[in-house]
Amino acid sequence: xxxxxxxxxxxxxxxxxxxxxxxxxxxxxxxxxxxxxxxxxxxxxxxxxxxxxxxxxxxxxxxxxxxxxxxxxxxxxxxxxxxxxxxxxxxxxxxxxxxxxxxxxxxxxxxxxxxxxxxxxxxxxxxxxxxxxxxxxxxxxxxxxxxxxxxxxxxxxxxxxxxxxxxxxxxxxxxxxxxxxxxxxxxxxxxxxxxxxxxxxxxxxxxxxxxxxxxxxxxxxxxxxxxxxxxxxxxxxxxxxxxxxxxxxxxxxxxxxxxxxxxxxxxxxxxxxxxxxxxxxxxxxxxxxxxxxxxxxxxxxx
Amino acid sequence: xxxxxxxxxxxxxxxxxxxxxxxxxxxxxxxxxxxxxxxxxxxxxxxxxxxxxxxxxxxxxxxxxxxxxxxxxxxxxxxxxxxxxxxxxxxxxxxxxxxxxxxxxxxxxxxxxxxxxxxxxxxxxxxxxxxxxxxxxxxxxxxxxxxxxxxxxxxxxxxxxxxxxxxxxxxxxxxxxxxxxxxxxxxxxxxxxxxxxxxxxxxxxxxxxxxxxxxxxxxxxxxxxxxxxxxxxxxxxxxxxxxxxxxxxxxxxxxxxxxxxxxxxxxxxxxxxxxxxxxxxxxxxxxxxxxxxxxxxxxxxxxxxxxxxxxxxxxxxxxxxxxxxxxxxxxxxxxxxxxxxxxxxxxxxxxxxxxxxx
Numbered sequence: 001x002x003x004x005x006x007x008x009x010x011x012x013x014x015x016x017x018x019x020x021x022x023x024x025x026x027x028x029x030x031x032x033x034x035x036x037x038x039x040x041x042x043x044x045x046x047x048x049x050x051x052x053x054x055x056x057x058x059x060x061x062x063x064x065x066x067x068x069x070x071x072x073x074x075x076x077x078x079x080x081x082x083x084x085x086x087x088x089x090x091x092x093x094x095x096x097x098x099x100x101x102x103x104x105x106x107x108x109x110x111x112x113x114x115x116x117x118x119x120x121x122x123x124x125x126x127x128x129x130x131x132x133x134x135x136x137x138x139x140x141x142x143x144x145x146x147x148x149x150x151x152x153x154x155x156x157x158x159x160x161x162x163x164x165x166x167x168x169x170x171x172x173x174x175x176x177x178x179x180x181x182x183x184x185x186x187x188x189x190x191x192x193x194x195x196x197x198x199x200x201x202x203x204x205x206x207x208x209x210x211x212x213x214x215x216x217x218x219x220x221x222x223x224x225x226x227x228x229x230x231x232x233x234x235x236x237x238x239x240x241x242x243x244x245x246x247x248x249x250x251x252x253x254x255x256x257x258x259x260x261x262x263x264x265x266x267x268x269x270x271x272x273x274x275x276x277x278x279x280x281x282x283x284x285x286x287x288x289x290x291x292x293x294x295x296x297x298x299x300x301x302x
Numbered sequence: 303x304x305x306x307x308x309x310x311x312x313x314x315x316x317x318x319x320x321x322x323x324x325x326x327x328x329x330x331x332x333x334x335x336x337x338x339x340x341x342x343x344x345x346x347x348x349x350x351x352x353x354x355x356x357x358x359x360x361x362x363x364x365x366x367x368x369x370x371x372x373x374x375x376x377x378x379x380x381x382x383x384x385x386x387x388x389x390x391x392x393x394x395x396x397x398x399x400x401x402x403x404x405x406x407x408x409x410x411x412x413x414x415x416x417x418x419x420x421x422x423x424x425x426x427x428x429x430x431x432x433x434x435x436x437x438x439x440x441x442x443x444x445x446x447x448x449x450x451x452x453x454x455x456x457x458x459x460x461x462x463x464x465x466x467x468x469x470x471x472x473x474x475x476x477x478x479x480x481x482x483x484x485x486x487x488x489x490x491x492x493x494x495x496x497x498x499x500x501x502x503x504x505x506x507x508x509x510x511x512x513x514x515x516x517x518x519x520x521x522x523x524x525x526x527x528x529x530x531x532x533x534x535x536x537x538x539x540x541x542x543x544x545x546x547x548x549x550x551x552x553x554x555x556x557x558x559x560x561x562x563x564x565x566x567x568x569x570x571x572x573x574x575x576x577x578x579x580x581x582x583x584x585x586x587x588x589x590x591x592x593x594x595x596x597x598x599x600x601x602x603x604x605x606x607x608x609x610x611x612x613x614x615x616x617x618x619x620x621x622x623x624x625x626x627x628x629x630x631x632x633x634x635x636x637x638x639x640x641x642x643x644x645x646x647x648x649x650x651x652x653x654x655x656x657x658x659x660x
Contacts, residue, residue, distance in 0.1 A: 088637070090635045091635075092442070094636075096385070098628065098632060100582075100583065100627055100628035101629060104621050104622070104627070104628055105628075107619070108619050108622055111621070112337075112619060113335075218450075222446040225443055226443045229439075266458055272451050278443075279444060282443055
């Protein structure tokens with residue numbers, strides 16, 4: 001019985017832990033299908049967690065905070081899209097810069113806004129309400145995430161816009177000849193993907209953790225990238241991947257509160273597991289993965 | 303002739319322009335939060351160039367950054383986006399502490415520590431190499447995951463295996479026989495700097511004067527051509543990873559045997575963290591060239607060292623420099639910054655003239 005309750009507790013935490021990884025991964029899938037890779041997810045998660053918390057506290061409304069997170073995603077996505085799509089810049093380098101910028105901004109912001117170098121607790125009034133269960137709170141955004149996953153799946157597999165996005169990644173020249181504005185589609189895909197990551201970031205500070213720290217994202221942006229590889233660009237598989245990685249993520253959170261396990265396995269090794277699992281999953285899953293032909297390449301009209 | 307010179311110096315101009323953009327955006331962000339940007343930059347640059355002490359500290363900080371910059375630069379030259387220097391530095395540092403448990407004569411002990419660090423870094427670069435070659439796993443994912451694994455492994459090892467019996471918060475210090483002598487007393491600048499510089503020259507020689515280096519660069523620039531020329535791509539990719547791992551491992555070792563006053567790791571690994579990530583920026587600003595990396599490392603190190611003074615005298619949080627560094631790299635992602643500004647400047651001038659005329 002005790003085992004059963006523990007299991008349900010971990011399951012509930014997993015449902016929360018799944019959210020930022022899945023949202024960022026599904027957003028990345030839209031972008032990568034159009035041919036733009038964005039490894040700046042970690043940075044987007046961090047910056048929107050920060051802007052979300054600032055806005056929520058300033059207005060006293062968590063919903064404004066969530067919106068701020070999405071707007072932040074929009075802004076960073078637009079910057080990355082502008083560099084990648086219109087300036088034909090190096091997408092991976094731009095992403096690295098965004099990650100570094102994000103890490104700096106959240107650390108700077110914590111001191112500039114709250115005069116704390118490490119740890120800011122978001123007041124309860126600025127936090128999202130949760131659905132109470134006997135095994136812990138489940139977020140409304142978890143449900144929203146499920147809806148988003150299915151919407152994105154429908155978008156990329158059943159709509160005309162989805163078809164356009166896919167062609168821009170596979171064969172931008174053909175898309176161009178068919179009268180599709182490759183640059184506009186790619187820019188749109190990048191920005192909408194980044195907005196989902198922005199929502200994921202705000203979720204971390206306003207809902208799941210309710211706390212802001214320098215290392216809030218803890219590599220989840222990169223785990224999301226791995227999830228994209230694992231999913232072979234299928235949003236439904238990304239949901240599964242997000243849940244698996246979320247599960248191992250929450251295992252660490254749960255163990256750190258349960259004294260019994262720590263006696264047998266050092267906490268450092270427990271915290272290592274999500275990363276090792278990610279690595280193994282990607283190594284095992286890849287094989288047949290096929291990415292858009294022109295992923296990461298700017299489209300140059302002749 | 304002039305256009306040829308322009309083509310040659312364009313990358314350098316581009317780096318300078320990116321640096322200026324970084325400082326400008328940093329100033330805007332500081333102004334938004336009510337800090338005084340000019341006071342902050344004044345403090346920053348006085349700290350770097352204003353004193354012999356400051357400049358020595360900058361060079362001390364640049365020592366590992368040259369090497370982690372090389373890791374990334376070698377990767378780019380070989381067609382790999384190797385961001386695993388961070389974890390490889392941790393492993394190198396752990397190895398250097400471990401061998402200080404041996405008792406050896408001083409000169410040999412230094413050499414053994416450096417080699418141990420290099421080997422540890424190289425070994426930690428093998429899984430991503432193996433996964434890329436056999437399973438096609440992208441190195442960005444594998445190296446980042448291994449960075450986290452190395453971080454927690456290091457935290458465990460420092461406490462459980464290499465812990466200082468007297469001081470719980472740090473590891474044992476490197477044996478006195480394995481320490482590099484201090485160059486400027488009162489600073490942390492040691493002869494480790496020359497190890498870094500020598501490594502840089504070695505990589506320069508290797509990349510442009512040997513067959514391995516040539517093959518590595520061909521694979522990096524044009525894998526199809528390399529294949530056609532009979533170059534073994536997998537061998538080259540593996541060499542790229544290993545060379546990068548060696549550089550990062552040496553950086554880790556030098557942070558132990560050449561980093562007074564502690565010559566040790568703290569349990570949170572604070573003295574070796576972010577060196578690998580900063581190396582990415584160093585390499586990009588240094589245009590992925592072993593000599594460019596040296597100058598870029600000094601620039602980055604200066605920002606890091608000056609940031610502390612900036613925090614104390616101007617009250618600006620030192621994390622500001624990470625924001626500036628991030629903006630610089632974003633700016634460098636757009637390849638033709640110079641061209642863009644050449645197009646923009648006349649446009650702005652025309653606009654000003656129009657405004658004046660009306």
